[in-house]
Amino acid sequence: xxxxxxxxxxxxxxxxxxxxxxxxxxxxxxxxxxxxxxxxxxxxxxxxxxxxxxxxxxxxxxxxxxxxxxxxxxxxxxxxxxxxxxxxxxxxxxxxxxxxxxxxxxxxxxxxxxxxxxxxxxxxxxxxxxxxxxxxxxxxxxxxxxxxxxxxxxxxxxxxxxxxxxxxxxxxxxxxxxxxxxxxxxxxxxxxxxxxxxxxxxxxxxxxxxxxxxxxxxxxxxxxxxxxxxxxxxxxxxxxxxxxxxxxxxxxxxxxxxxxxxxxxxxxxxxxxxxxxxxxxxxxxxxxxxxxxxxxxxxxxxxxxxxxxxxxxxxxxxxxxxxxxxxxxxxxxxxx
Amino acid sequence: xxxxxxxxxxxxxxxxxxxxxxxxxxxxxxxxxxxxxxxxxxxxxxxxxxxxxxxxxxxxxxxxxxxxxxxxxxxxxxxxxxxxxxxxxxxxxxxxxxxxxxxxxxxxxxxxxxxxxxxxxxxxxxxxxxxxxxxxxxxxxxxxxxxxxxxxxxxxxxxxxxxxxxxxxxxxxxxxxxxxxxxxxxxxxxxxxxxxxxxxxxxxxxxxxxxxxxxxxxxxxxxxxxxxxxxxxxxxxxxxxxxxxxxxxxxxxxxxxxxxxxxxxxxxxxxxxxxxxxxxxxxxxxxxxxxxxxxxxxxxxxxxxxxxxxxxxxxxxxxxxxxxxxxxxxxxxxxx
Numbered sequence: 263x264x265x266x267x268x269x270x271x272x273x274x275x276x277x278x279x280x281x282x283x284x285x286x287x288x289x290x291x292x293x294x295x296x297x298x299x300x301x302x303x304x305x306x307x308x309x310x311x312x313x314x315x316x317x318x319x320x321x322x323x324x325x326x327x328x329x330x331x332x333x334x335x336x337x338x339x340x341x342x343x344x345x346x347x348x349x350x351x352x353x354x355x356x357x358x359x360x361x362x363x364x365x366x367x368x369x370x371x372x373x374x375x376x377x378x379x380x381x382x383x384x385x386x387x388x389x390x391x392x393x394x395x396x397x398x399x400x401x402x403x404x405x406x407x408x409x410x411x412x413x414x415x416x417x418x419x420x421x422x423x424x425x426x427x428x429x430x431x432x433x434x435x436x437x438x439x440x441x442x443x444x445x446x447x448x449x450x451x452x453x454x455x456x457x458x459x460x461x462x463x464x465x466x467x468x469x470x471x472x473x474x475x476x477x478x479x480x481x482x483x484x485x486x487x488x489x490x491x492x493x494x495x496x497x498x499x500x501x502x503x504x505x506x507x508x509x510x511x512x513x514x515x516x517x518x519x520x521x522x523x524x525x526x527x528x529x530x531x532x533x534x535x536x537x538x539x540x541x542x543x544x545x546x547x548x549x550x551x552x553x554x555x556x557x558x559x560x561x562x563x564x565x566x567x568x569x570x571x572x573x574x575x576x577x578x579x580x581x582x583x584x585x586x587x588x589x590x591x592x593x594x595x596x597x598x
Numbered sequence: 599x600x601x602x603x604x605x606x607x608x609x610x611x612x613x614x615x616x617x618x619x620x621x622x623x624x625x626x627x628x629x630x631x632x633x634x635x636x637x638x639x640x641x642x643x644x645x646x647x648x649x650x651x652x653x654x655x656x657x658x659x660x661x662x663x664x665x666x667x668x669x670x671x672x673x674x675x676x677x678x679x680x681x682x683x684x685x686x687x688x689x690x691x692x693x694x695x696x697x698x699x700x701x702x703x704x705x706x707x708x709x710x711x712x713x714x715x716x717x718x719x720x721x722x723x724x725x726x727x728x729x730x731x732x733x734x735x736x737x738x739x740x741x742x743x744x745x746x747x748x749x750x751x752x753x754x755x756x757x758x759x760x761x762x763x764x765x766x767x768x769x770x771x772x773x774x775x776x777x778x779x780x781x782x783x784x785x786x787x788x789x790x791x792x793x794x795x796x797x798x799x800x801x802x803x804x805x806x807x808x809x810x811x812x813x814x815x816x817x818x819x820x821x822x823x824x825x826x827x828x829x830x831x832x833x834x835x836x837x838x839x840x841x842x843x844x845x846x847x848x849x850x851x852x853x854x855x856x857x858x859x860x861x862x863x864x865x866x867x868x869x870x871x872x873x874x875x876x877x878x879x880x881x882x883x884x885x886x887x888x889x890x891x892x893x894x895x896x897x898x899x900x901x902x903x904x905x906x907x908x909x910x911x912x913x914x915x916x917x918x919x920x921x922x923x924x925x926x927x928x929x930x931x932x933x934x
Contacts, residue, residue: 269703273728296728300727303691313727315694315739316729317729317737319733355649361658388628390637391636391650392609392632393653394609395658399735401697403653
């Protein structure tokens with residue numbers, strides 16, 4: 263079974279970095295190509311550009327008949343822009359490829375666009391191009407372009423042993439919303455559905471961390487902490503030890519737990535393996551952690567563990583027992 | 599029935615140009631937003647960037663079981679890059695969103711990537727980012743980034759009455775290839791299939807025209823001359839009169855005509871209405887037409903008519919009779 267990472271590596275090996283014969287000026291230098299959250303290009307003495315693309319597909323990422331159209335428009339743009347947050351980039355521009363069935367081109371599209379506009383305004387990102395096509399299903403692809411000061415974009419690859427690992431906020435909330443949607447949740451659960459349907463991303467925190475050069479490695483948690491922490495460690499050539507009781511887990515009210523398979527729900531599992539939280543995961547050298555008190559959203563930050571020299575990712579349970587934490591998050595190419 | 603243009607206008611009205619509150623430096627100025635072949639952003643004193651996105655979708659743009667996988671990879675990148683040619687931009691970077699069924703992730707993907715790499719090398723464009731997902735059908739979206747000297751990108755909107763209209767080469771070839779594919783063409787017709795499966799785009803010509811500032815308006819002919827000439831005229835607020843006998847039509851050998859519905863094929867109709875030729879359509883002031891002798895591919899250029907003040911698009915037939923030329927090209931949102 264091909265995983266998404268394996269595919270990206272194959273694509274990268276097959277194509278990336280070979281087509282530059284004609285390039286007519288080298289003043290726009292590629293700082294970082296395929297493989298991180300986004301590519302980074304130096305465009306002038308004051309700025310780098312950060313670029314990424316992201317797909318949102320009917321039946322894979324959303325169900326068009328059960329999700330509000332405006333949430334699909336909102337979330338598809340937020341998902342894409344999360345890769346800019348992960349690099350500490352300010353959102354600037356986006357391009358939208360939108361394929362949809364004829365019957366979605368009316369009222370559905372209006373609502374979709376309303377949601378997308380709301381996300382665009384919230385995040386300060388401007389639509390500059392698009393392509394539309396009729397198609398058998400709704401297929402959305404968004405390319406986002408962001409900006410950083412030269413050389414400050416945060417990569418996945420700089421974490422060093424001893425660094426403290428942080429997450430920017432509670433995990434598992436989006437998964438709880440997804441689980442409720444699957445159970446046919448009503449408006450009664452609007453507050454619990456919010457993180458799944460209308461996620462918010464910590465853009466200001468990402469920008470602050472990159473501008474100050476505080477994080478040695480950073481990425482967004484889109485596929486679950488267990489998967490994304492594994493990726494960050496692999497990119498950095500390190501391991502990690504995190505503590506279960508320090509992971510900020512979603513709170514699940516008893517009534518909601520009952521609605522979800524009779525109460526048999528584990529907030530920690532949701533926090534570790536649930537996808538789409540779009541929180542930031544980042545590593546900070548021990549001597550710089552004090553500076554985080556001034557970070558945007560500082561009160562939500564949680565230190566969950568530390569970076570280790572051993573290249574394994576370990577979870578220390580509340581009991582004190584240590585387990586290997588295997589990537590268990592959401593990979594669209596791995597069958598459940 | 600919603601047309602593609604109508605959709606783009608709706609999307610543009612709903613979203614474009616509203617999200618700039620957070621923009622942190624204005625030194626990267628948006629010169630041209632949604633609505634032309636591509637967006638243009640001034641990035642430094644030596645360069646503008648030109649950006650566009652384009653979708654290639656299974657069953658809409660290609661049939662995965664009858665088309666060679668490498669031609670799908672090749673052509674999807676060429677299609678996208680054609681929008682850069684249309685602006686006179688040098689291709690630089692691209693991002694690939696690729697959704698595909700699990701069973702395509704093996705050998706099919708290898709061949710697809712081989713075709714895409716060939717196109718990337720031919721056009722000098724470099725892959726810098728991607729997103730992959732499992733999906734029910736093959737869905738490709740590509741964002742291309744090109745470069746021009748500051749302010750030279752060729753728009754659709756500058757044609758003036760009296761300008762001479764040119765196309766960069768023979769039209770209808772791609773449509774002939776498509777017609778043969780539909781009849782189940784064999785390798786015997788490889789030469790005729792080439793323009794449909796492995797199109798070439800006149801990048802050097804586009805760059806030359808933009809750098810010299812010779813074309814007052816330019817675009818690529820992706821949806822058929824009749825449709826794209828109409829678009830160019832509408833953008834420029836002008837009309838056109840073209841001459842049937844000056845339109846460079848595909849040659850159809852008798853044996854091929856017989857294969858296609860018993861010989862009942864009209865090269866002029868194919869040239870006017872067939873899509874995907876990716877030739878350039880451009881307008882040149884009469885006093886500058888002599889300069890075209892030095893253009894790359896000058897021998898293939900054809901003057902097909904002129905720009906008029908009256909906002910209609912007219913076709914003068916070989917008989918001397920004049921007809922209104924209605925947009926008859928390929929619009930993915932218009933049912934056949």
